[in-house]
Amino acid sequence: MTFYLPVAEMSANILLFLAMGGAVGFLSGMFGVGGGFLMTPLLIFAGIPAAVAVGTGAAQILAASVSGAVAQWRRRNVDVKMGTVLLIGGLVGSVLGVEMVRLLRHHGLFDVAVAACYVIFLGVIGLLMLIESTNTIRQVRAGRVVAGRRSGQHNWVHGLPLKMRFHRSRLYISAITPLVLGLFVGLLVAIMGVGGGFIMVPAMIYLLRMPTNVVVGTSLFQIVFLTAATTILQASVNFNVDVILAAILMVGGVVGAQFGAAAGERLKGEELRFLLATFILFVCARFAWQLIARPTELYSITGMGAF
Numbered sequence: 001m002t003f004y005l006p007v008a009e010m011s012a013n014i015l016l017f018l019a020m021g022g023a024v025g026f027l028s029g030m031f032g033v034g035g036g037f038l039m040t041p042l043l044i045f046a047g048i049p050a051a052v053a054v055g056t057g058a059a060q061i062l063a064a065s066v067s068g069a070v071a072q073w074r075r076r077n078v079d080v081k082m083g084t085v086l087l088i089g090g091l092v093g094s095v096l097g098v099e100m101v102r103l104l105r106h107h108g109l110f111d112v113a114v115a116a117c118y119v120i121f122l123g124v125i126g127l128l129m130l131i132e133s134t135n136t137i138r139q140v141r142a143g144r145v146v147a148g149r150r151s152g153q154h155n156w157v158h159g160l161p162l163k164m165r166f167h168r169s170r171l172y173i174s175a176i177t178p179l180v181l182g183l184f185v186g187l188l189v190a191i192m193g194v195g196g197g198f199i200m201v202p203a204m205i206y207l208l209r210m211p212t213n214v215v216v217g218t219s220l221f222q223i224v225f226l227t228a229a230t231t232i233l234q235a236s237v238n239f240n241v242d243v244i245l246a247a248i249l250m251v252g253g254v255v256g257a258q259f260g261a262a263a264g265e266r267l268k269g270e271e272l273r274f275l276l277a278t279f280i281l282f283v284c285a286r287f288a289w290q291l292i293a294r295p296t297e298l299y300s301i302t303g304m305g306a307f
Contacts, residue, residue: 007242008052014248016046021060021252027279029068029260037122039249040114040193041283048245050111054101054193055231055240060249061194062227069220071261077217079168079210085175086182086200086218090226093186098233100191105238117192118287121199126280129202133274169210169218177208182222189230197223201276 002011024039039060043053072078104110160174185200197219204215235241 003244003248005048005052005242005245007056007240008048008245010047012046012245017245017248018252020046021249022256023252024060024249025068025253025256026260026263027256029071029257029263037118037192037194037197037280038283041118041286043245044114045286048242050114051101051105051238051240052242052245054114054191055234055238056242056246056249057193058189058227058234059231059241059243059246060253062224062231062250065220065223065227065257066254068257068261069217069224071258072217072220075213075217077213078221079166079214079218080221081164082166082169082171082178082208082210083218083221085164085178086185086222087225089179089182089184090186090189090222091229093183093188094190094226094230094233095186097187097190098230098237100187101234101238101240112291114192115287115291117188119284119291121188121192122280122284122287125199125202126277126284129273129277130281133277137274169208169214171208171210173208181207182226186226186230189226190234 003014004011020039020042024042027038040053040057043057044050048056069078101110104113160176162175163172164175165172181200181203188194188199200219200222201215204210204219205212210218231241
């Protein structure tokens with residue numbers, strides 16, 4: 001069962017992309033991430049042009065994140081104030097990132113830049129999460145008490161100015177840190193077509209010291225609005241959002257996110273982090289191979305559009 005993608009300019013199997021959307025939606029609901037770290041690479045590996053995969057991936061993340069955010073909201077796992085501060089920084093980063101996409105496409109460097117970003121960021125984050133979660137699981141199985149930082153304990157973040165009180169997260173910290181974190185994630189959303197959860201979730205846990213259950217809901221909350229803004233910018237500035245493909249991915253993503261949220265409730269925090277790290281490192285390895293492997297076509301001729 002095939003259909004034509006007007007923006008990607010290719011035919012594709014509808015069942016394949018339905019299943020792809022469902023799988024990524026499941027991960028979104030389970031881990032509290034937008035799923036773009038997996039969706040955008042899967043689209044690229046399936047033959048979708050990188051620029052279209054990035055723009056359309058952001059649109060799919062929007063639908064999957066809405067579904068997952070609603071599920072987390074019902075569980076009262078969303079810190080709206082923290083999510084709003086993260087979103088403000090993210091919107092600024094998104095505007096800057098969309099402009100960077102335009103410039104990279106103009107100079108023919110976008111595909112390489114996307115692959116390099118995935119290898120660097122996914123490799124570092126995935127490795128750190130894998131080490132931490134593995135050590136925690138070993139300590140738990142050995143019967144040792146895992147030392148955790150309690151709410152109210154301070155680190156260098158608490159020494160920054162412009163402090164705000166986030167009641168749901170039981171934090172009193174500077175607004176600068178979540179603003180900068182949000183800006184950085186906004187750049188990643190625009191350039192890599194990700195929701196930013198693979199950066200946001202670990203940073204909120206280890207840097208901001210937010211409770212893990214609140215992290216998942218708050219991450220999805222800000223991803224919803226950030227990806228909505230990024231999708232609009234990508235469509236209006238870079239014309240790289242394929243609405244038909246996005247709709248197919250959304251259908252699968254909405255359904256998968258509900259099952260993922262339910263599955264996530266049954267796993268421990270360290271087990272969730274271990275599984276997420278495994279997925280991240282797998283995608284990193286695939287992109288690393290793509291950078292060093294001999295291409296099937298050494299030369300290609302394409303038209304240069306006006307950007």
